[in-house]
Amino acid sequence: MMEEDDFDPEKVKRFMFVNRKAPYGTVYALESLETVLISAAFDQDVSVVFVDDGVFQLKKSQDTKGINMKNFSPTFRALEGYDVEKLYVERESLEARGLSEDDLVVDVEILGSDELSKIMAAQDVVISN
Amino acid sequence: MSMLHTVNKSPSERNVLDSCLRLAAKGSAILLIEDGVYGALAGGQAADKIASRMGDFKFYALGPDLAARGLSEAPLVDGVKVVADYGGFVDLAAEHEAHQAWL
Numbered sequence: 001m002m003e004e005d006d007f008d009p010e011k012v013k014r015f016m017f018v019n020r021k022a023p024y025g026t027v028y029a030l031e032s033l034e035t036v037l038i039s040a041a042f043d044q045d046v047s048v049v050f051v052d053d054g055v056f057q058l059k060k061s062q063d064t065k066g067i068n069m070k071n072f073s074p075t076f077r078a079l080e081g082y083d084v085e086k087l088y089v090e091r092e093s094l095e096a097r098g099l100s101e102d103d104l105v106v107d108v109e110i111l112g113s114d115e116l117s118k119i120m121a122a123q124d125v126v127i128s129n
Numbered sequence: 130m131s132m133l134h135t136v137n138k139s140p141s142e143r144n145v146l147d148s149c150l151r152l153a154a155k156g157s158a159i160l161l162i163e164d165g166v167y168g169a170l171a172g173g174q175a176a177d178k179i180a181s182r183m184g185d186f187k188f189y190a191l192g193p194d195l196a197a198r199g200l201s202e203a204p205l206v207d208g209v210k211v212v213a214d215y216g217g218f219v220d221l222a223a224e225h226e227a228h229q230a231w232l
Contacts, residue, residue, distance in 0.1 A: 022139050024197050025164030053142050056167065059199035066193025066214070073199070097141070098172015103199075 013124040014045045019054035021129060023072070024064065029057050030072055032129035037075075040082035047086035047123075048079070049116065050108070051093045054129075058089065058104040076106045090116050131156050133225035137163040137232060140175035149231045150182055160189040160212065160221060169195075171204040183208045191218060 017036050021028040039046050050058060057073065064071040079087070087108040094100065094110065101110055111119070120126065134153050138145040146168050149159060161168050168175040169190040179188055188209045195201055195211065205211070212218055222228055 022142065022164045022167065022198070024194075025137070025139065053139050053164075053167070056139075056198060061199040061201065062197060063199070063201065064197040067197045069197065071197070096174055097167075098170055098176075 012043065012045050014047070014122065015039055016047045016049060016120060016123040016126045018049045018051065018120075018126060018128040019057055020052040022053040022056040023062070024067065024069055028129045029054070030070075032127075033072055033075055035127065035129075036079065036084060037082060040079075040084050043083075046084050047088060047119070048084060049088045049090070049120070051090040051116070053097075055089055055093045055097060055099060055104075058106060058108065059099070060103055060105050062105075073105050079106075088116060088119065131158065131225055133157070133221055133228045134159045135162050135228065135230050136160070136165040136168065137230070139164040140168040140173070140178075145231045146175055146178070150178060150186075153186065153229075155185045158187045158189065158221060158225060160191065160218065161209075162191045162194055162218075166190045166194045166198060166200065169205045169209045170200065171206050176206050179206045179209065189221065191215075 017032055019029060019032050023029040036048055058076060062071050062073045089108045089110050091110050091112050134149050134157055136146050136149050140146045167173055168179060189212050190209055192211050192213045
């Protein structure tokens with residue numbers, strides 16, 4: 001256990017954002033993305049994970065004109081400019097939905113559950129949406 | 130006498146579609162809207178469930194919700210009809226005696 005006296009404000013922490021919800025049906029996906037963008041301002045080690053219905057956030061060709069909502073999927077391509085470069089997608093979640101890497105709007109690292117589990121276990125902070 | 134049912138949740142997030150398929154009377158129309166449209170994906174987790182009930186229900190998916198989710202060109206379960214716009218939703222509502230919204 002870390003003692004309070006050990007707190008080091010200079011230490012870079014590993015933050016992981018876990019996205020499990022589809023876009024548009026609820027506001028979780030958009031709120032999570034905004035949290036990621038805010039976290040990028042604090043120069044931490046940020047990774048963003050997409051599992052379960054969260055993989056649908058990255059689906060190409062989203063066109064939201066017909067539902068009067070903002071299409072936020074292009075923002076995932078801008079994350080690199082904020083030094084958020086670790087985007088992980090769980091292979092099992094993609095396959096269960098009939099999707100492949102070619103269906104995604106941005107370059108990601110596709111990992112199996114076992115690999116993703118190890119990366120998750122190594123985080124200092126995990127924020128789940 | 131037939132009813133229009135709407136399902137607005139993803140089948141891989143909630144069990145709304147299962148409940149609708151279990152309780153809707155045969156001959157009903159089922160319109161997938163919002164995150165419910167993921168249920169219509171041919172490669173998705175609900176594809177077999179919907180395909181196996183094609184004889185019991187008429188299945189529809191709302192076009193603007195498919196487009197928003199990048200699914201306009203995605204293969205849907207055979208027999209699912211795309212409702213082009215909200216006017217089509219209104220037409221379906223008007224053609225049926227009642228509407229049940231599964232939330």
